[in-house]
Amino acid sequence: MIAPFEFTKSGLEIKKIVRELYDVNLDGYHELYLERRLAYYFQKHGIDKASMIRDIIINKPKIAQELQKELQITYTRLFREPAFFRQVVKLIKTIQQKKGSVRIWHTGCSNGSEAYSLAILLKESNLLGKCTIYATDINEKALSDAKKGVLSLKDVQNTLNDYHEAGGVQHLSEYFTYTRESSILKSSILNQIQFAKHELGHDHPFNEFDIIICRNMLIYYQNFHQQKLVDAMLNSLINGGYIGLSNCESLIGIAETKLKLVDSGQNIYQYFAHN
Ligand SMILES: C[S@@+](CC[C@H](N)C(=O)[O-])C[C@H]1O[C@@H](n2cnc3c(N)ncnc32)[C@H](O)[C@@H]1O
Structure with a gap:
């Protein structure tokens, strides 16, 4: 189980790496929102150490892309509302x-x-x-x-x-x-x-x-x-x-x-x- 403060720490780290490597800006995202998405993502991939995330994002671009998708909610539909x-x-x-x-x-x-x-x-x-x-x-x-x-x-x-x-x-x-x-x-x-x-x-x-x-x-x-x-x-x-x-x-x-x-x-x- 990852402690909540680690999510915040890794959230900040992820923002930085994703910006540097993939030119995606997550700076202004709600920390609570990032934490929720990260918790879901970590659980899905059996990641139980927040510090692992840096290596994963850098060395496995496919997972990084997936994470990027996870954070950028693109849900939409025709004639929504x-x-x-x-x-x-x-x-x-x-x-x-x-x-x-x-x-x-x-x-x-x-x-x-x-x-x-x-x-x-x-x-x-x-x-x-x-x-x-x-x-x-x-x-x-x-x-x-x-x-x-x-x-x-x-x-x-x-x-x-x-x-x-x-x-x-x-x-x-x-x-x-x-x-x-x-x-x-x-x-x-x-x-x-x-x-x-x-x-x-x-x-x-x-x-x-x-x-x-x-x-x-x-x-x-x-x-x-x-x-x-x-x-x-x-x-x-x-x-x-x-x-x-x-x-x-x-x-x-x-x-x-x-x-x-x-x-x-x-x-x-x-x-x-x-x-
Ligand atoms: C949840 S979707 C909403 C799509 C559509 N507007 C709707 O209401 O169905 C949010 C979209 O905003 C985009 N987005 C988030 N931050 C953005 C920004 N700063 N500039 C441009 N697009 C952004 C995301 O990539 C995503 O595709």
């Missing part, structure tokens, strides 16, 4: 009517499901051609999947209810072609999304976005780091732009003077630069 999509499409419509075009950024997009979902709904509202959509993540495997548009058959089949709840009015299956194991998003949707590797809070900010969608990412970070991530988003928004979170996240206590909660049901905030 469908009511959010319904609201965001409404918001995008309002912005489009006012400005003509809309710039949208999904940060922490994982395998692209979230951006695919929005693009499909925008297509159905005749808004897709008026929107520029960027989708970024730090996880290269997730991004490489995202760029291919490939999901499992179940990923699409199991999401029909959520698609309709999100406001979808067509047949979801029509946006995909199929092989025996996979559903492949049609290029008419996929090509409308620009995917890129980007680490929020570390890489240069983009700019002039009308909406930034950052869902199920902040929860893994400590407060001080959340602040850094939110500052990076604010630097990338136009005055009056929006940030959309998941329903388990909140920006209360972070940049409060500049952010107004405009949709408490769906956790959508509006940014006012001069407050």
